[in-house]
Amino acid sequence: MKTTFIIAYASLVGAAFASFLPQARDSSNSSSYNDTQILNLALTLAQLESAFYSGALSSYNATDFTNAGLPAWARGRFEEIASHKQAHVKTLTTSLGNNAVKACNYSFPYTDPASFAALAQVLSDVGVSAYTGAAPLITNRDYLATAASILATEARHAAWIAGPVNKGNAWSGAYDTPLTLGSAYSLGAQFITSCPSSNPSLGVKAFPSLTITNATLGQASAVTAGNNVSVEGQYVAFFSGLTTTFVKVSNGQVVVPNNDMGTSYAVLTNANGTATDSTIIAGVAVIQFPYGSEGSLETNGRMEMAKEMM
Numbered sequence: 001m002k003t004t005f006i007i008a009y010a011s012l013v014g015a016a017f018a019s020f021l022p023q024a025r026d027s028s029n030s031s032s033y034n035d036t037q038i039l040n041l042a043l044t045l046a047q048l049e050s051a052f053y054s055g056a057l058s059s060y061n062a063t064d065f066t067n068a069g070l071p072a073w074a075r076g077r078f079e080e081i082a083s084h085k086q087a088h089v090k091t092l093t094t095s096l097g098n099n100a101v102k103a104c105n106y107s108f109p110y111t112d113p114a115s116f117a118a119l120a121q122v123l124s125d126v127g128v129s130a131y132t133g134a135a136p137l138i139t140n141r142d143y144l145a146t147a148a149s150i151l152a153t154e155a156r157h158a159a160w161i162a163g164p165v166n167k168g169n170a171w172s173g174a175y176d177t178p179l180t181l182g183s184a185y186s187l188g189a190q191f192i193t194s195c196p197s198s199n200p201s202l203g204v205k206a207f208p209s210l211t212i213t214n215a216t217l218g219q220a221s222a223v224t225a226g227n228n229v230s231v232e233g234q235y236v237a238f239f240s241g242l243t244t245t246f247v248k249v250s251n252g253q254v255v256v257p258n259n260d261m262g263t264s265y266a267v268l269t270n271a272n273g274t275a276t277d278s279t280i281i282a283g284v285a286v287i288q289f290p291y292g293s294e295g296s297l298e299t300n301g302r303m304e305m306a307k308e309m310m
């Protein structure tokens with residue numbers, strides 16, 4: 001399962017936002033997932049992130065970090081993040097008891113501390129989007145309180161990695177972008193190589209990949225999907241903050257909406273106006289319109305690396 005991480009450069013002057021009413025991205029099918037499945041998906045992503053951080057920290061020492069152009073203090077903070085991930089795994093495992101999934105084997109494509117930091121930014125953004133999308137589906141209030149607390153910490157990690165470490169924008173916009181559970185799982189699943197056969201089913205499957213080549217605001221871009229999924233006549237749903245914009249695929253292309261900014265995602269759906277786990281047929285393309293720490297849209301070398309990795 002391969003997804004695409006696309007960097008686009010475009011002027012945002014004059015960008016307009018569609019009006020919206022805040023609502024869950026997949027609220028129409030909230031009964032599709034029970035709390036056990038939702039917590040197990042959260043645990044699956046937490047186990048993945050825990051392995052990601054501890055693996056990189058065991059591979060790279062402080063000198064490796066500074067040689068890669070990262071701040072000297074970055075490694076120590078990444079150690080704190082790794083310990084937070086272990087704590088999240090422990091808490092979710094305790095909540096789930098006998099129903100908890102066990103950790104899988106993983107393969108991450110980073111090759112040095114800088115590419116690790118670039119991938120860390122994408123993974124922490126996906127974590128924020130996964131919890132934001134799952135929140136309205138959780139019925140048990142105690143679980144919801146735990147999830148909210150983890151979400152807040154995940155967002156602090158994401159902001160620190162994107163800002164001080166990678167010298168980009170620490171937030172995406174006024175609203176973070178929720179993801180459907182299947183979309184969040186699809187983004188994580190590409191790094192999972194095998195799982196214990198005793199694990200209960202998560203109730204989600206990874207979608208075939210979706211690629212939007214050279215996504216540029218307001219410009220036509222080519223759309224392709226994996227597993228022979230035909231894109232023609234289907235719709236690309238662009239998730240940006242709480243706004244979803246649907247664009248019909250015509251001649252293998254979509255015009256990327258002008259309101260897309262920060263961290264956005266795109267999926268292919270077979271229904272105009274609906275993008276839920278029962279209508280999505282390919283995805284997820286991660287689309288970043290990065291800003292520098294000075295607030296101006298800019299090329300970000302580390303994000304280019306993440307593009308190559310995903």
Ligand SMILES: *[C@@H]1O[C@H](CO)[C@@H](O)[C@H](O)[C@H]1NC(C)=O
Nearest residue numbers: 033034035036037200201203
């Ligand atoms: C949640 O859904 C799964 C899969 O359908 C099922 O096996 C499990 O029993 C359900 N758990 C509860 C508490 O309903």
Ligand SMILES: *[C@@H]1O[C@H](CO)[C@@H](O)[C@H](O)[C@H]1NC(C)=O
Nearest residue numbers: 059060061062063064065067
């Ligand atoms: C850090 O690791 C590099 C190899 O990645 C090694 O050459 C170097 O000696 C190590 N530095 C310290 C202080 O351990």
Ligand SMILES: *[C@@H]1O[C@H](CO)[C@@H](O)[C@H](O)[C@H]1NC(C)=O
Nearest residue numbers: 103104105193194195196197
């Ligand atoms: C992980 O990989 C190891 C080595 O290939 C293998 O022995 C083990 O069974 C795998 N574990 C899982 C959970 O797939």
Ligand SMILES: *[C@@H]1O[C@H](CO)[C@@H](O)[C@H](O)[C@H]1NC(C)=O
Nearest residue numbers: 009213214215216219220222
């Ligand atoms: C990518 O988009 C830019 C701006 O529209 C264009 O100049 C460039 O040729 C495109 N590159 C590819 C490979 O399509």
Ligand SMILES: *[C@@H]1O[C@H](CO)[C@@H](O)[C@H](O)[C@H]1NC(C)=O
Nearest residue numbers: 208225226227228229230231
């Ligand atoms: C994809 O479609 C082509 C042409 O229809 C076919 O030859 C090929 O076997 C298909 N591949 C898969 C994986 O279904």
Ligand SMILES: *[C@@H]1O[C@H](CO)[C@@H](O)[C@H](O)[C@H]1NC(C)=O
Nearest residue numbers: 235246247248249271272273
């Ligand atoms: C998709 O739905 C929107 C909003 O209902 C509508 O304006 C648009 O014409 C539809 N597009 C197609 C191709 O049917």
Ligand SMILES: CC(=O)N[C@H]1CO[C@H](CO)[C@@H](O)[C@@H]1O
Nearest residue numbers: 028029032274276277278279
């Ligand atoms: C709006 C929407 O996506 N509804 C779907 C909810 O799930 C059922 C069963 O999977 C689908 O048939 C609906 O289309």
